[in-house]
Amino acid sequence: xxxxxxxxxxxxxxxxxxxxxxxxxxxxxxxxxxxxxxxxxxxxxxxxxxxxxxxxxxxxxxxxxxxxxxxxxxxxxxxxxxxxxxxxxxxxxxxxxxxxxxxxxxxxxxxxxxxxxxxxxxxxxxxxxxxxxxxxxxxxxxxxxxxxxxxxxxxxxxxxxxxxxxxxxxxxxxxxxxxxxxxxxxxxxxxxxxxxxxxxxxxxxxxxxxxxxxxxxxxxxxxxxxxxxxxxxxxxxxxxxxxxxxxxxxxxxxxxxxxxxxxxxxxxxxxxxxxxxxxxxxxxxxxxxxxxxxxxxxxxxxxxxxxxxxxxxxxxxxxxxxxxxxxxxxxxxxxxxxxxxxxxxxxxxxxxxxxxxxxxxxxxxxxxxxxxxxxxxxxxxxxxxxxxxxxxxxxxxxxxxxxxxxxxxxxxxxxxxxxxxxxxxxxxxx
RNA sequence: GUGAGUGUAGCUCAGUCGGUUAGAGCGCCAGAUUGUGGAUCUGGAGGUCGAGGGUUCGAUUCCCUUCACUCACCCCA
Numbered sequence: 001x002x003x004x005x006x007x008x009x010x011x012x013x014x015x016x017x018x019x020x021x022x023x024x025x026x027x028x029x030x031x032x033x034x035x036x037x038x039x040x041x042x043x044x045x046x047x048x049x050x051x052x053x054x055x056x057x058x059x060x061x062x063x064x065x066x067x068x069x070x071x072x073x074x075x076x077x078x079x080x081x082x083x084x085x086x087x088x089x090x091x092x093x094x095x096x097x098x099x100x101x102x103x104x105x106x107x108x109x110x111x112x113x114x115x116x117x118x119x120x121x122x123x124x125x126x127x128x129x130x131x132x133x134x135x136x137x138x139x140x141x142x143x144x145x146x147x148x149x150x151x152x153x154x155x156x157x158x159x160x161x162x163x164x165x166x167x168x169x170x171x172x173x174x175x176x177x178x179x180x181x182x183x184x185x186x187x188x189x190x191x192x193x194x195x196x197x198x199x200x201x202x203x204x205x206x207x208x209x210x211x212x213x214x215x216x217x218x219x220x221x222x223x224x225x226x227x228x229x230x231x232x233x234x235x236x237x238x239x240x241x242x243x244x245x246x247x248x249x250x251x252x253x254x255x256x257x258x259x260x261x262x263x264x265x266x267x268x269x270x271x272x273x274x275x276x277x278x279x280x281x282x283x284x285x286x287x288x289x290x291x292x293x294x295x296x297x298x299x300x301x302x303x304x305x306x307x308x309x310x311x312x313x314x315x316x317x318x319x320x321x322x323x324x325x326x327x328x329x330x331x332x333x334x335x336x337x338x339x340x341x342x343x344x345x346x347x348x349x350x351x352x353x354x355x356x357x358x359x360x361x362x363x364x365x366x367x368x369x370x371x372x373x374x375x376x377x378x379x380x381x382x383x384x385x386x387x388x389x390x391x392x393x394x395x396x397x398x399x400x401x402x403x404x405x406x407x408x409x410x411x412x413x414x415x416x417x418x419x420x421x422x423x424x425x426x427x428x429x430x
Numbered sequence: 431g432u433g434a435g436u437g438u439a440g441c442u443c444a445g446u447c448g449g450u451u452a453g454a455g456c457g458c459c460a461g462a463u464u465g466u467g468g469a470u471c472u473g474g475a476g477g478u479c480g481a482g483g484g485u486u487c488g489a490u491u492c493c494c495u496u497c498a499c500u501c502a503c504c505c506c507a
Contacts (some may be wrong), residue, residue, distance in 0.1 A: 310507030339465050378467030
């Protein structure tokens, strides 16, 4: 029974959100929900755990995420994984719910944790919360623009101004294959000059070489083929439409041919939202179109577009820019003070009564003295202290102290609720 | 997976050129004439100096190993 280890910690890369931090998280979640709903997006809460196969099919077998970053568990012959990203599960839920047949166009959003087995570092955790927005069932470029606009609006609502939307297109099908071949040829001709890392990527995922930040590679990439030059007429038109629509909203759009998403399911539109002031860590959001994912999961070939915003990078950005909302926890409205220990049962019952009437309250459980209880009431930030004393009890009254105004009145018990509501309703700090 | 840095009270950190009772601030608890708050003052509790091993008369201080955390690379939100 004697424990070998006297302390437990959360697993590596996983952190608790403590009560002190909840107001901040509620602010982020509330902002996300509010904006999503303004656009008619409905909240969905898909499974945290899926069959592993769902992710290998959708995200891609040779991606890092699937190859080495999934938390996977086996039960008998089945293999399940904690979701490493949100889109696959949402698309799966969409199909399972029958939306593809009953109401194909679905605007959906989700806020929740994702899991990736990675080495933690700043802005990267093994369990991280994402705001996911997905518009499924349509190819309309307005949805691309709408979704991008929503992502940018989220950051703006939190106080970030001067955002930059970087937009590119990965093409689709044939033009993408042609482009990939062109890149292979270009890079293959001078592979030895590329960095070791890029050489490794040559077989794995050529397109990522275009994304390299290695100075030598950047130089070599200057002459590389550009996806935007290889787009088919149809995809070109779609891309231009999205650009135009965003421009029409006054959004600053930078066409960035180097954007390459890491996940296999992306097609055509890809984008990132950047906050340039943040430098290297300026990407706050990534997303794009994934027009064949639904088909690949067994449904009809319907288009879809979406994005994911990580809460952790967002919080870091806000912190760096001094924009972290300073929101106080809201303490219970009443602290019940027992001047006499014999009244503790009455205090307990009174607490129940107040709560039944919608008034939040707490009381001391450590048998502390009056003074100490008053201290707790004051430091706890409760607007009101109710003091139960034996003299008052004999008179059928309690002392009601307004801690913000420092006013105290003796009130009869049968008028207590009204008196409390009056004081609380007119609380100056709101 | 690779590399670097750091590990001393709940938190933020001093400190010991190896020496015998390890410190501060904040926080916490208790008092300041006995039924009243956030200030002030006084006092108090709280640390196997991450863990294991080595060198030494002696290690929290030096060396090794290990674990954890942090940061960077990779990858990505």
